[in-house]
Amino acid sequence: MKSKIWKLMISLAILSLLITACGAPATEAPAATDAPTQPPATDAPSQPAATEAPAEAPIKIGASLPLTGDFSEPGSAAKKGYEVWVDVVNGSGGLLGRPVELVLYDNASDPDTAVADYERLITQDEVDLVVGPFSSRLVIPTSEVAAKYGYAFPEPAGGAPGVFDRGLTNIFFCQPAPSDQQAIPFADFVLGLPEDTRPKTFAVITNDDPFSVAVVESVEKLLVEGGLTLVLKETYPPDTQDFSSLAAKVADLDPDLLVGGTQFEDSVGQIKAYQQAGYQPRGAVFTTGPGLPTEFKEALGDGTEGVFAPISWFEASTTETNPEFVAAYHEKFGDEPIAEDSANAFTVGQVLQQAVENTQSVDNAVLIEEMHSATFTTVVGPLSFDEAGRPAGSYMVLQWQGDAYVIVAPDFAKQAEPAWPKPNW
Amino acid sequence: MTIPSFHLFIQTLILGVLVGGVYALMSSGLTLIFGVMRVINVAHGAILILGAFITYVLFQNFQIDPIVSIVITMPLLFGVGWLIQRYILSRIESPEQTSVLVTFALALIMEGILGAIFHTTIRSVKPDYATDAIILASYRFPVTRLMGFASALIVILCLNLILYYTNIGRAIRATMQDPRAAQLVGINVSKISAFAFALGVSTAAAGGSLLSMIYSFNPSSQTDWIAKTLSIIVLGGMGSLPGALVAALILGVMEQLTAIMITLYWSPIVFYFFLFITLIIRPQGLMGEIIREKG
Numbered sequence: 225m226k227s228k229i230w231k232l233m234i235s236l237a238i239l240s241l242l243i244t245a246c247g248a249p250a251t252e253a254p255a256a257t258d259a260p261t262q263p264p265a266t267d268a269p270s271q272p273a274a275t276e277a278p279a280e281a282p283i284k285i286g287a288s289l290p291l292t293g294d295f296s297e298p299g300s301a302a303k304k305g306y307e308v309w310v311d312v313v314n315g316s317g318g319l320l321g322r323p324v325e326l327v328l329y330d331n332a333s334d335p336d337t338a339v340a341d342y343e344r345l346i347t348q349d350e351v352d353l354v355v356g357p358f359s360s361r362l363v364i365p366t367s368e369v370a371a372k373y374g375y376a377f378p379e380p381a382g383g384a385p386g387v388f389d390r391g392l393t394n395i396f397f398c399q400p401a402p403s404d405q406q407a408i409p410f411a412d413f414v415l416g417l418p419e420d421t422r423p424k425t426f427a428v429i430t431n432d433d434p435f436s437v438a439v440v441e442s443v444e445k446l447l448v449e450g451g452l453t454l455v456l457k458e459t460y461p462p463d464t465q466d467f468s469s470l471a472a473k474v475a476d477l478d479p480d481l482l483v484g485g486t487q488f489e490d491s492v493g494q495i496k497a498y499q500q501a502g503y504q505p506r507g508a509v510f511t512t513g514p515g516l517p518t519e520f521k522e523a524l525g526d527g528t529e530g531v532f533a534p535i536s537w538f539e540a541s542t543t544e545t546n547p548e549f550v551a552a553y554h555e556k557f558g559d560e561p562i563a564e565d566s567a568n569a570f571t572v573g574q575v576l577q578q579a580v581e582n583t584q585s586v587d588n589a590v591l592i593e594e595m596h597s598a599t600f601t602t603v604v605g606p607l608s609f610d611e612a613g614r615p616a617g618s619y620m621v622l623q624w625q626g627d628a629y630v631i632v633a634p635d636f637a638k639q640a641e642p643a644w645p646k647p648n649w
Numbered sequence: 650m651t652i653p654s655f656h657l658f659i660q661t662l663i664l665g666v667l668v669g670g671v672y673a674l675m676s677s678g679l680t681l682i683f684g685v686m687r688v689i690n691v692a693h694g695a696i697l698i699l700g701a702f703i704t705y706v707l708f709q710n711f712q713i714d715p716i717v718s719i720v721i722t723m724p725l726l727f728g729v730g731w732l733i734q735r736y737i738l739s740r741i742e743s744p745e746q747t748s749v750l751v752t753f754a755l756a757l758i759m760e761g762i763l764g765a766i767f768h769t770t771i772r773s774v775k776p777d778y779a780t781d782a783i784i785l786a787s788y789r790f791p792v793t794r795l796m797g798f799a800s801a802l803i804v805i806l807c808l809n810l811i812l813y814y815t816n817i818g819r820a821i822r823a824t825m826q827d828p829r830a831a832q833l834v835g836i837n838v839s840k841i842s843a844f845a846f847a848l849g850v851s852t853a854a855a856g857g858s859l860l861s862m863i864y865s866f867n868p869s870s871q872t873d874w875i876a877k878t879l880s881i882i883v884l885g886g887m888g889s890l891p892g893a894l895v896a897a898l899i900l901g902v903m904e905q906l907t908a909i910m911i912t913l914y915w916s917p918i919v920f921y922f923f924l925f926i927t928l929i930i931r932p933q934g935l936m937g938e939i940i941r942e943k944g
Binding site for chain 1 (some may be wrong): 652655657660661665666674749768769770771775779780781782785789791793794808841864865904905906908910912913917
């Protein structure tokens with residue numbers, strides 16, 4: 225009995241050695257023609273080694289996105305952005321004449337899984353390039369993995385200060401400005417209101433997420449400096465569902481302005497609770513949530529009225545390449561409105577593409593250098609990066625008016641006059 | 650720690666009592682099942698979420714109000730509970746010990762199936778009155794919570810009527826007190842167990858219907874709810890219905906008060922805090938009895 229087990233174990237060990245030995249060179253060979261969402265690991269050993277024509281081998285680009293879990297809505301939107309970009313690139317002859325293939329994993333919004341995914345993408349799938357996941361919470365740990373292997377890490381949604389202050393030089397945050405500057409245009413708008421309608425008190429209600437906290441704290445600082453009084457600041461765990469008592473507390477203090485540091489679900493949860501508590505502020509801004517055009521309306525109905533949010537991009541924007549992106553998106557996914565996160569992911573692709581084309585290289589060291597020096601044409605406008613990967617640019621301010629949102633500030637993107645004080649929700 | 654204004658304090662008490670009523674309904678089935686069968690139904694949270702999803706489907710497809718859908722979810726899951734007891738739980742040996750594993754497996758299976766159908770998107774049922782509130786002397790009673798509280802009370806009342814004024818209820822209580830003696834006086838204990846388990850599951854279904862309009866949920870929310878309901882019945886005394894009611898109200902109020910006086914960050918911890926305190930100071934709970942291990 226015992227010897228049988230030993231034999232089994234030894235043969236298993238030999239088998240696994242054989243598999244890894246075959247697997248290693250095989251990854252150079254083209255694995256599949258169609259970009260698979262889950263890379264078929266078992267396909268690889270069937271073809272031992274690439275014999276010729278490496279020019280035709282696809283450029284593999286790896287990503288791990290939160291397709292399930294807390295960030296599933298924005299994560300899925302980012303996936304669509306990457307997919308549209310791959311289609312556009314392959315439709316126009318690929319990168320350096322090679323087709324582009326996206327290797328994608330679902331990290332279930334879990335940082336540990338995301339880290340393991342990028343390790344696997346780089347060491348086992350041997351992708352040529354990687355692009356980032358959604359949100360600072362996942363970008364911070366995964367960018368370390370990319371840095372360890374010398375990979376450039378352009379990413380669509382990690383802009384908290386914690387992303388940039390670790391001395392890494394491979395991060396490129398592909399939005400107009402870092403998170404802590406996102407809501408500055410909103411703070412400017414509030415402080416620019418005439419004396420008699422300007423709010424005097426405000427509350428900050430934020431979930432404990434590096435991104436949300438970074439945004440609301442920069443707004444808080446500006447508003448306090450501008451003479452407003454902070455009457456309440458509350459931080460809650462990211463999975464909070466019951467906001468009723470918190471809303472009662474806010475209603476009791478009745479601040480003129482509400483600053484919410486939110487992802488999607490909690491922006492909805494907060495607003496519903498404020499409606500039940502009868503709290504009607506003069507203005508309310510939420511960091512993420514209101515920017516999701518369909519989901520936010522579906523979740524809240526009339527509760528969206530007058531809500532402000534910072535936004536990096538909007539569909540009707542006429543920046544260079546944006547109309548082409550919008551058309552390609554609708555061709556692939558139908559008439560649904562495009563989420564900001566899809567555009568940010570597409571921007572990542574654009575930056576990567578232009579860096580590769582400018583340098584005629586997929587060497588990550590060369591690309592990192594190029595990304596630090598060049599200015600890229602993207603759907604959110606011209607984008608360049610400082611030494612830590614912070615982009616230089618300005619966010620816009622949206623406000624929900626009726627069935628959709630419009631851009632109400634700053635002047636360069638303004639579509640409509642802001643409604644202030646905001647109508648009741 | 651902040652001292653709330655009197656108005657806010659009362660308002661928070663109101664919210665706590667309303668949510669406590671719903672907690673009471675959610676945990677009554679769990680304590681009933683334990684009382685009759687000495688089985689801890691770890692799948693209780695999953696059944697709550699199953700009830701919530703059925704309510705969600707009924708609302709999305711047929712615009713059936715979540716309160717009305719209780720009439721559908723309760724009998725439906727009564728049947729499911731009966732089948733689980735008859736064909737799974739009654740067949741395992743020494744259910745007192747192994748039932749935790751079996752019902753845990755059931756919970757994982759249910760979560761997996763719900764996940765395959767509904768994915769992890771967070772959902773909630775939104776009737777027209779979802780954001781309305783009734784104002785009474787400047788205090789606000791959110792309509793969903795008020796209706797949830799009222800429905801919970803009605804279901805708990807019916808449960809008590811069944812337990813105290815019907816033959817089957819008397820048989821259930823006799824079985825709770827001493828299964829062997831109950832069998833001696835001619836009660837079919839295995840049938841009574843199946844009935845009690847199904848009854849417990851069906852109250853969870855009603856709880857799930859109410860949950861669907863008060864909270865948002867996805868398949869993995871079940872773990873939060875089994876933790877909450879278990880803490881409630883431990884505090885109340887395992888197997889004690891009045892205990893569960895009192896404990897649910899206490900924990901509901903404490904949870905809300907913690908949110909306004911300390912921080913919302915700490916309110917989920919209230920349940921575990923009370924769980925530990927109970928186990929250390931009074932393991933039999935507020936109204937439970939001390940059970941001696943059978944020799």
